[in-house]
Amino acid sequence: MSEPIEEPSAASRGTQTLMRGLDLVEALRDTPLRVAELARMLGLSRTTTHRLAAALVERGYVAQGEKGQLTLGPMLLQLGFTAHRRIDIVRVARARMEALSADSGLCVFLGRREGDHSLHLDRAAGRQRLEVSTRPGDRRPVAQTGIGKALLFDEDAAGLARLYHAVRPGTEDAAVEAWVADMRTNARRGHVIHDSIGNDGIRSVAAPIRDVTGGIVAAIGIATAAQYLTQDKVTAIGPQVAATAQAISRDLGYDDAGQSVPAA
Structure with a gap:
């Protein structure tokens, strides 16, 4: 039955x-x-x-x-x-920042753009004894840091040139054009490699974070002394930083299936 x-x-x-x-x-x-x-x-x-x-x-x-x-x-x-208004980007990004820091052993930073400056929002400390001095709340000219440059991936050529002149006034046009071209290369690659201006010897790798609108709302990056971030290590960690930024972007509702990069 x-x-x-x-x-x-x-x-x-x-x-x-x-x-x-x-x-x-x-x-x-x-x-x-x-x-x-x-x-x-x-x-x-x-x-x-x-x-x-x-x-x-x-x-x-x-x-x-x-x-x-x-x-x-x-x-x-x-x-x-x-x-969208209630999203706390620091809270959303924190776990992935800590995971990247634990995996790389390096200090991981989160920042957003405020006008012509980048504002550091959070950091996850790495295992190295040598620490980069940047702290949450610090502001720097946006074209002067790795995170700042990642925040500029969608900026047009005229805007990039203006921001570069703000950091290095009096630079010849050919040098500015080369910098703009380099920024376009960074955008196509998905992350930026930046050596700090001056003699502090800091090298950073950063990538932009997008939200549901597709716009860049923040950037994540790692930074340490250039001697610890050699070219072979940059080659390995660059895509890792970009993948972390993409993961945070998806957490914010970004659909990267139709991701595009500004034309050169």
């Missing part, structure tokens, strides 16, 4: 309805669709799809567009804006 088939509970039916509703919203992420198109995409009947869509339209998660097309609604925009 076969066992009786158990009817799904109200809770499981509710969960199924919720998941279908979320599937519908996600299907509208890239382009507006009609109910019939959504039904085919989701493998649901038109009646079920219409019922789900009507409920989502009523709550503002989906909107009715032209010619019967459905699109994402204003409630999602409100929720997204609120979530």
Whole structure:
């Protein structure tokens, strides 16, 4: 004798309805669709799809567009804006900073841009006895540090030239053009290698962090004495820094599938 088939509970039916509703919203992420198109995409009947869509339209998660097309609604925009405003980038980045520091043994820094300066937000100490003196709250000209240069990956050529002149006034045009070209190379590579100006012998590797808008909101980098960060070590750790920045970017909602780099 076969066992009786158990009817799904109200809770499981509710969960199924919720998941279908979320599937519908996600299907509208890239382009507006009609109910019939959504039904085919989701493998649901038109009646079920219409019922789900009507409920989502009523709550503002989906909107009715032209010619019967459905699109994402204003409630999602409100929720997204609120979530974006409340993001604490230091909190989001901290665990990945500590992991990079533990793996590399080097001090890891986090910073953001403030006008023509970079502001250091946080640091994860490495295992080396020699410490870079930069502390959270320190501000430097944005073109003068590795983190600052990573924050400039989306800057146009005129903006880069202006910021470089602020650090090195009177530099000849040919040298400025070479620096701008070098910055474009850094952007295509995904990280910047920077030797500090002056005689302190500090070398850093940094990469930009993007948020859900695709814009650069911060940068992460490692820094130590150049003697400890030789070219072979830079070759190994550069992609690691870039991968950490990309991971933090994904944590902030950035979709790197369509990542682009400014043209040279």
